[in-house]
Amino acid sequence: ARLLKHDQRIAQGIKSNIWISLTPGFLLVEALIYAGKDLGTAVVVALIFGGILFIAGVPMKDLALAGGAGGLVVGVLVLTHRNRLNRFFALLDPFSVEYYKGAGWQPAHSLMGLASGGLFGIGLGASRQKWGTLAEAHTDFIFSVIGEELGLLGTLSVLMLFAALILSIFKIALGASTSFEKYATAGIGCWISMQLTLNIGSVVGLIPVVGVTLPFMSYGGSSLLSVFIAAGFVIGVARRTPNIRESILHRRNIKQSKP
Template sequence: MSSNLTIKKYSRILARPEIPYYLIIWSTVFLSALGLTMVLSSSTVTSLQENGNAYAIFMRQFFFLGLGSFAFYWAFKVQGAVWPRIARYALSISIVILLLPFVPFLGKNVKGNRNWIEIAGFTLQPSEIAKFLLILWCALQLRRIGEYAGKKSPFRLIAPGFTVVEVLILFERDLGTALLVLIIFIGILFISGAPMKHFIGIGVCAVVIGSAFVLSSNYRVNRFAALFDPFDEKYYKFSGWQPAHSIMGLASGGLWGSGLGASKQKWANLAEAHTDFIFSVIGEELGLLGTVLVLVLYAALIYSILRVALKTKDDFSRYATAGIACWFIAQVTINIGSVTSLLPVIGVTLPLISYGGSSLLANLIAIGYVLGVARRTPEISEGIKLSRMRKSSQ
């Protein structure tokens, strides 16, 4: 009987309109803090080898977290009318910044991908910002569906912009980001109520183009082959090395983990331990409980973003917020799928946790935008006021 009363009590709390607002804040704070801690733990060996300073990578991440916090606050506080104005030029800005890596004195090749630029000693990835800008542009286009009175489908409204961005990313040879952008596009189309024939067409094109890119490179073919058994002698020392040692790290962590800073795999065994494979280091050092905590925090964040999307009455805000939810769902799923060898390794970071200034900055701006939408939604805003009144009266 008491357990039923407890369930009803917590269900009433979760039903409060202001709960998504607070869940977004606290899940973001905890994920960012955990990310900074794990970047410090997982990057010391690499940082010492590459920079002669064990804390260089950590300090860069700390700098971008501070910069991202200011951007987060701005995105949260800025007036809602600013975002549609930004969205009007978002596609043009995306195209310009995606062309920057092809500028000789700016562009930088990293492991065969030309998707980076270097400015004042900092390496940035323009495609991270382009993802958020593309979501804003798609939201603006879809808000105009009513104006066309059925003359234009959601697909025809946003497919041209998506195609241009996707082609530029593929020219940079960044298949991971290209896949993410495709999933975001599909998610936004689904939310807009596009007919099934469009999804079938997109799926067929994606399989054909993706297969062509994979088959054109022996390295990518071997990555797919290693997916089924990374410990196979044919792949272990080559394309199977990363997924194999990632699994070793996760398996050796047990329930409680080996302790913060005690990872063995980060000692030159697991490449990209502080970026793409940081979830494996979390599993090794913090154990199963640490990985479950990360998943719970992501679930709370994504659930809350979707709740905000459902609550808002503004079409632009709804599409943009839902697009951001699709972005986080796709990126978390692909990263953890790669780390656990359920998906091929395609170089996708873990939002808010992995090392990467441009990724962290884009994530925090997007979450700040969602919080701003929540603050401007009357039902949520009223709930926040009532919550503060309850606290002040206690």
């Protein structure tokens, strides 16, 4: 019993150290991002940080308090900024006279594109919304164009591919050989899943437009480059995972043994 209590105290100390050591760096990154007036990316980074702490085993009570404080800060930043506040109210009815030609323009035309796609879509490359009506159709609102051109089945196929990717990343994280690889890979999984949720939530009108890209699909230099680097890191971790490494070696041996 003493050994068990001792181990529990050590584990609790490690969790506390993780919380204490990561928080200053996180706050610095958040401050720098917000200095660039990019609240959407700041929210994504905060969600990634929370996901890593959850995986590290930080008590839910601490996470709930931190999440509540973060939500309060975001609420204040929204209420004190007219454009962000208009985006929130436009979410309720983007087609209203008051918001349609302003903050409601993007969500309204995004919904029009998704609705016109129907079940099978109007055809690849045949989108009408992307030709000037829906701004940023190639970046933040590319999912709406996919829905318009490929329909509901196309969007569901994209979501299934993302789900398979995210589950694979977390599976690789569980089998990682070092703590760094485990937390870094899990963080990448949180990043992709959170950014995916915020982007698609904005496109379908569930949350206000936050201005984040759709991973692997939106056009953009830094965004696309960063997710490809992250994917390369995950692949490297996967190749060092014992089970996957044995499978690779086994396949190589089979190929070499063939005449």
